Amino acid sequence: MTKITIDPQTCTGCGLCLLSCPVDVIRLDPVRNKAFVAYGNDCHVCYLCEDDCPEKSISLSHDISNSRRFSTYDQFGLKI
Numbered sequence: 001m002t003k004i005t006i007d008p009q010t011c012t013g014c015g016l017c018l019l020s021c022p023v024d025v026i027r028l029d030p031v032r033n034k035a036f037v038a039y040g041n042d043c044h045v046c047y048l049c050e051d052d053c054p055e056k057s058i059s060l061s062h063d064i065s066n067s068r069r070f071s072t073y074d075q076f077g078l079k080i
């Protein structure tokens with residue numbers, strides 16, 4: 001189960017994470033001008049939002065055994 005955390009203290013509301021996410025997990029609260037996780041269960045754990053946020057406001061934590069990002073590494077027993 002992936003947990004996406006967006007720090008409202010550092011989020012500037014730039015909207016880049018909305019553009020990065022291929023499956024529309026993240027939305028922008030127009031009142032607070034902050035990004036928030038709207039559809040967390042749809043997350044594919046691609047890390048694009050975390051990588052693209054200029055403020056490093058987004059962090060993902062997840063069960064590695066259920067992650068697409070790590071599946072190839074796990075398959076071949078590689079360490080990163």
Ligand code: SF4
Pocket residue numbers: 006010011012013014015016017018034035052053054055056057058
């Ligand atoms: S990319 Fe980062 S700073 Fe910009 S809206 Fe998303 S979480 Fe906020």
Ligand code: SF4
Pocket residue numbers: 004020021022023024025026042043044045046047048049050060
């Ligand atoms: S990790 Fe990928 S799928 Fe999940 S919220 Fe971020 S951009 Fe969207």
